Amino acid sequence: MEVTPEATKAFQATKTIGIIGLGDMGYLYARRFSEAGWKVVACDREDVFEQTKETFKNDKFQIMKNGHFVSRISDYIIYSVEAENIHKIVSLYGPSTKLGAIVGGQTSCKEPEINAFESILPDDVDIITLHSLHGPKISTTGQPLVLINHRSTGNNFQFIQCLVSCLKSKVVFLSAKEHDKITADTQAVTHAAFLSMGLAWRCSDQYPWETPKWIGGIENAKINISLRIFSNKWHVYAGLAITNPSAHDQILQYSKSTTALFVLILEGKKKELRERLLKAKEFVFRHISDHDLLLDDDILQKFSLSKDPPGGRQPNSHLSLLAIVDSWYNLDIVPYDHIICSTPLFRIFLGVTEYLFCTPGLLDECIDVAINQDMFRHEDLEFSIAARNWSSIVSFGNFELYKQEFERNQRFFEHMLPEANAIGNEMIKVILERVSERES
Ligand SMILES: NC(=O)C1=CN([C@@H]2O[C@H](COP(=O)(O)OP(=O)(O)OC[C@H]3O[C@@H](n4cnc5c(N)ncnc54)[C@H](OP(=O)(O)O)[C@@H]3O)[C@@H](O)[C@H]2O)C=CC1
Numbered sequence: 001m002e003v004t005p006e007a008t009k010a011f012q013a014t015k016t017i018g019i020i021g022l023g024d025m026g027y028l029y030a031r032r033f034s035e036a037g038w039k040v041v042a043c044d045r046e047d048v049f050e051q052t053k054e055t056f057k058n059d060k061f062q063i064m065k066n067g068h069f070v071s072r073i074s075d076y077i078i079y080s081v082e083a084e085n086i087h088k089i090v091s092l093y094g095p096s097t098k099l100g101a102i103v104g105g106q107t108s109c110k111e112p113e114i115n116a117f118e119s120i121l122p123d124d125v126d127i128i129t130l131h132s133l134h135g136p137k138i139s140t141t142g143q144p145l146v147l148i149n150h151r152s153t154g155n156n157f158q159f160i161q162c163l164v165s166c167l168k169s170k171v172v173f174l175s176a177k178e179h180d181k182i183t184a185d186t187q188a189v190t191h192a193a194f195l196s197m198g199l200a201w202r203c204s205d206q207y208p209w210e211t212p213k214w215i216g217g218i219e220n221a222k223i224n225i226s227l228r229i230f231s232n233k234w235h236v237y238a239g240l241a242i243t244n245p246s247a248h249d250q251i252l253q254y255s256k257s258t259t260a261l262f263v264l265i266l267e268g269k270k271k272e273l274r275e276r277l278l279k280a281k282e283f284v285f286r287h288i289s290d291h292d293l294l295l296d297d298d299i300l301q302k303f304s305l306s307k308d309p310p311g312g313r314q315p316n317s318h319l320s321l322l323a324i325v326d327s328w329y330n331l332d333i334v335p336y337d338h339i340i341c342s343t344p345l346f347r348i349f350l351g352v353t354e355y356l357f358c359t360p361g362l363l364d365e366c367i368d369v370a371i372n373q374d375m376f377r378h379e380d381l382e383f384s385i386a387a388r389n390w391s392s393i394v395s396f397g398n399f400e401l402y403k404q405e406f407e408r409n410q411r412f413f414e415h416m417l418p419e420a421n422a423i424g425n426e427m428i429k430v431i432l433e434r435v436s437e438r439e440s
């Protein structure tokens with residue numbers, strides 16, 4: 001049951017791939033599979049059928065009117081739709097699934113997706129689902145792709161492995177449960193941190209690239225990633241966090257750690273703060289020496305949105321980075337254990353945090369700034385409130401409030417999003433090159 005060019009060719013001769021939802025990720029898959037020689041049929045919402053045909057008229061896949069037409073002729077059907085609507089959309093088209101076909105989905109949390117498949121589809125339908133752990137604008141090569149062989153028969157799992165081989169991703173085999181736990185530990189809490197930075201900047205009415213406080217490589221990484229998230233669609237982040245119960249606990253802990261550390265800062269309890277952080281550092285970074293740090297401030301210095309020439313690193317209390325290490329410690333998570341199953345943003349967040357904690361003298365400088373200077377108190381207060389705010393929205397499962405808050409922030413940063421994305425892409429490219437160098 002190997003993945004060979006011969007096996008792939010044999011499957012290509014008989015199998016049709018169906019994609020429901022031609023948004024960013026659905027289109028990525030439809031394009032790549034059809035370019036690799038697979039027969040692909042796809043649809044978006046029926047009410048935009050004519051427009052969809054026009055948009056993709058130069059692509060090699062065929063546009064169908066709706067998910068029924070896709071489902072009835074496809075041997076593998078991928079639902080690439082908003083997580084919030086997965087049950088509704090599977091209910092709609094599931095009964096048209098071809099006898100003996102396989103279904104899967106691209107949603108970022110697998111429990112609700114698999115529940116929908118199991119409760120709606122007949123037993124003759126296999127369930128093999130997947131999740132590309134990166135956004136649509138990143139090269140699929142070498143990025144993790146999770147495959148979940150939930151229930152399958154015959155050579156169906158070999159078929160799906162042959163199909164995805166054209167993406168050249170690093171395939172990681174997990175159960176749905178393992179997937180949801182790991183992505184809560186990695187993605188959900190990473191997003192919570194960058195979303196909180198964005199919200200805190202908006203609430204203190206500042207554009208960080210205009211303020212001399214946020215200068216240097218670490219600050220560039222924070223700003224570029226935060227804006228990158230706000231340039232994406234709200235439902236991607238809302239779905240990922242709200243539909244995953246483990247993510248609620250992680251995001252709540254992040255908020256608790258943020259508040260607890262900020263209170264120690266306000267109370268001037270330097271010794272207590274330092275001891276708490278060193279304990280967490282020992283737990284998270286015990287295997288890291290300062291020789292093999294993933295990132296350093298100098299490398300990230302040039303990726304600035306500021307009009308001024310790049311400047312050296314400025315001291316900062318880095319509450320957002322202190323809090324993530326404190327959270328990992330409290331949740332008993334060693335983030336390096338998840339690296340084979342991590343997204344680019346998570347690796348950057350980990351790289352920047354590792355730099356702060358493992359560069360000699362830097363953590364002490366940061367503690368010193370936090371306790372002895374009040375220049376970041378206002379921002380740190382806003383950051384604590386923002387982290388609590390996202391945590392509450394996620395725990396209440398309130399998609400509408402999430403959307404409102406996210407889009408309000410999106411509007412605040414709107415004028416800078418294209419430039420931030422361009423610079424962010426360059427920055428991510430450099431960082432990912434360093435990651436693969438280190439791995440090899
Ligand atoms: N973007 C990312 O970085 C990643 C996203 N994911 C996940 O993948 C899934 C897709 O995400 P993404 O492509 O970014 O989101 P998009 O919003 O770009 O794509 C979803 C598409 O599905 C369409 N759709 C909605 N209802 C139907 C329907 N009944 N029939 C056919 N099409 C329908 C939507 O139309 P309309 O917009 O009109 O509702 C939209 O075009 C999500 O679950 C997301 O969480 C996973 C990995 C990365």
Ligand SMILES: O=C(O)C(=O)Cc1ccc(O)cc1
Nearest residue numbers: 108132133134135343344345
């Ligand atoms: O890298 C990230 O965390 C992203 O923001 C892109 C992303 C979003 C949702 C996913 O399910 C997977 C990747």
